Amino acid sequence: MRIGLAGAGRIGARHAETLRALPSVESFVVADPDADRAHRIAEEYGGRVADSVDALFDAGLDGLVVAAATDAHAELVIRAARAGLPTFCEKPLAPDSVGTLQVVQAVRGTGTPVHVGFQRRFDVGHVALRDAIAAGRLGRLHTVRSCTLDPAPPPAAYVRVSGGIFRDCAVHDIDAVRFVTGRQVVEVTASGANKGEDYFAESGDVDTCAALLTLDDGTLAIISETRYNGAGYDVRFEALGSKDSLAAGFGEQTPLTPVDGGSAAGTLGALPCQGFLERFGPAYEAEIAAFVRVAAGQADSPCPPEEALEGFYVAEACDRSRRERRTVTIEEVRQ
Secondary structure (H helix, E strand, O other), X not given: OEEEEEOOOHXXXXXXXXXXXXXXXXXXXXXXXXXXXXXXXXXXXOOEEOOXXXXXXXXXXXXXXXXXXXXXXXXXXXXXXHOOOOEEEEOOOOOOXXXXXXXXXXXXXXXXXXXXXXXXXXXXXXXXHHHHHHOOOOOOEEEEEEEEEOOOOOOHHHHHHOOOHHHHHHHHHHHHHHHHHOOOEEEEEEEXXXXXXXXXXXXXXXXXXXXXXEEOOOOEEEEEEEOOOOOOOEEEEEEEEOOOEEEEOOXXXXXXXXXXXXXXXXXXXXXXXXXXHHHOHHHHHHHHHHHHHHHOOOXXXXXXXXXXXXXXXXXXXXXXXXXXXXXXXXXXXXX
16 A cells, blocks of 8 residues: 655654555655655655646545645645545644544545544553443543643644634543543533643733533542643553443553552652654554555545544534633534
């Protein structure tokens, strides 16, 4: 198979490394507005360079991986779908739910498979929790908790175009809640705070937030995000039931230190993860391997555009709840 790679930044380079290692991928072709960056990726991982997006689409591809800038995602995915080219796209498909819905509708009419990159669906801990809940091991599920705690904030230029912490960051926890529980979110109550750099507030954003999500079976989900977790990158998921409680993301690298004499989950010698590529390296590899199977016609998309749209609706409901200081139902934001 020959796979196209649109985007040669940090995540694009990670995907190029994975593509090189997959036996079913004979070659990959990379395109990026920064030609030097594209050539570096191609040289390091054995690909070749297309000097434009048009050249990339004319390269005889069997599938396309979109790791370009966010504002290019929608156009690339729609173009690929109309060309009958199976596509993997890093989230988001578009900057907001209106644009995401447009992509969903355009793709649906083509029948071309699209896989949206929510890598936690391939994290072994999250998958194990989903399987345990589905098997009834926890009994009646009453509470789940998911957090994404970044060690340092992104730059101001990124925050201004990110869509806000709920769309940019919390959407991963939202998708994880939906994936692990297998349930839909019906309403949210959210809040946020600014204690860090002024540019968050200047962009209408917050640097720390939390939300209570009510699921359609009455289960309560609590999500928490911050841009200032000095102890290190921390992503965990807890599932609490009437029979048992399980958690994903606890280990030697978990940046938590007990102060009451108990054994620490982390900080016992291993340095905490400093970012998402380190924390979710195997999951990124697994999702690209899964996409290659989709492109080969061997599997259905494990995260189609409709799933990304549902997660975005919840993220936008959270943002509205924070701004308007009230509970918001998902139906209020659904298009």
